Amino acid sequence: LKEGEIVGFVGKNGAGKSTTMKCIVGLLKPQDGLIEVSGRNIVTQRETALRFIAAQIEDPALFETMSGRDNLRLFASLNHVSGKRMLQMEQFCGLGKALKRRVETYSMGMKQRLALAIALLKKPRVLLLDEPMNGLDAQGVQQLRTELRALAKEEKMAILISSHQLAEIEKMCDRIIGLKDGRIYDLCLEEESSFYCIRTDHPIADDHGLEIVERCMYRFELNGKDLTRSLCEIEQKYHVKIVSIEPSRHDLESVYNEFQEAGHDV
Numbered sequence: 001l002k003e004g005e006i007v008g009f010v011g012k013n014g015a016g017k018s019t020t021m022k023c024i025v026g027l028l029k030p031q032d033g034l035i036e037v038s039g040r041n042i043v044t045q046r047e048t049a050l051r052f053i054a055a056q057i058e059d060p061a062l063f064e065t066m067s068g069r070d071n072l073r074l075f076a077s078l079n080h081v082s083g084k085r086m087l088q089m090e091q092f093c094g095l096g097k098a099l100k101r102r103v104e105t106y107s108m109g110m111k112q113r114l115a116l117a118i119a120l121l122k123k124p125r126v127l128l129l130d131e132p133m134n135g136l137d138a139q140g141v142q143q144l145r146t147e148l149r150a151l152a153k154e155e156k157m158a159i160l161i162s163s164h165q166l167a168e169i170e171k172m173c174d175r176i177i178g179l180k181d182g183r184i185y186d187l188c189l190e191e192e193s194s195f196y197c198i199r200t201d202h203p204i205a206d207d208h209g210l211e212i213v214e215r216c217m218y219r220f221e222l223n224g225k226d227l228t229r230s231l232c233e234i235e236q237k238y239h240v241k242i243v244s245i246e247p248s249r250h251d252l253e254s255v256y257n258e259f260q261e262a263g264h265d266v
Helices: 017-024 046-050 068-078 083-093 096-100 108-119 138-154 166-172 227-238 252-262
Strands: 006-010 053-056 126-130 158-162 175-180 183-186 195-200 211-214 217-221 242-248
Touching: 006 017, 006 138, 006 166, 017 053, 017 126, 017 158, 053 108, 068 083, 068 096, 068 108, 083 108, 108 126, 108 138, 138 158, 138 166, 166 252, 175 252, 195 227, 227 242
Parallel strands: 006 158, 006 175, 053 126, 126 158
Antiparallel strands: 175 183, 195 217, 195 242, 211 217
């Protein structure tokens, strides 16, 4: 993970995303390999390494019978956080008067907001978030996206986000990796301008070189060629008339599906 980078972490249920995160923060001991946080080995230098990292893995780990504010105060004292920083996180979580209430009365979305504020108390250099959008409404998801982008940029924080909400991961992240059969793969999205979708006046019998999207709709890669000339060549080669054209790309959902089927870099 690079400084100031948001990385999406995707894969099927049971692929090992949460397990990987637990290994990174020292909750599980890896059987093999090396994990370093800011150059510190998480196994042999665990206490030092954990100073640089914060995580919210699976369900928010909160004290349900305590108020939201008391939860913040407890974790602030454990991490030797200043009163000023705690007030900043009270405002950040956006719970307002609800901070006085017991956490057991909170919705899942409210618990997610409080847990994120707690994770950010010590200004970590690395932040791990496992399904942080669970329980958030549409406005909450949009707000979270904006806040995480600001944290990565302004505080130079590296953020790893695991989620099944592929559309949000695509909008939020700078890079996306997939986990399958114990290996990670880069999931590369294409540039907007390199692919186009065309609709023809009748189906093409020989569709070699064109990807079928649906009846009379095809997708092709420009590959640096002149767009107008490419369209003319398609009309002449396949004896069709192009009735519409629009930029196209493989979104994360389609790339993810290809990755699950192929099991290699896509």
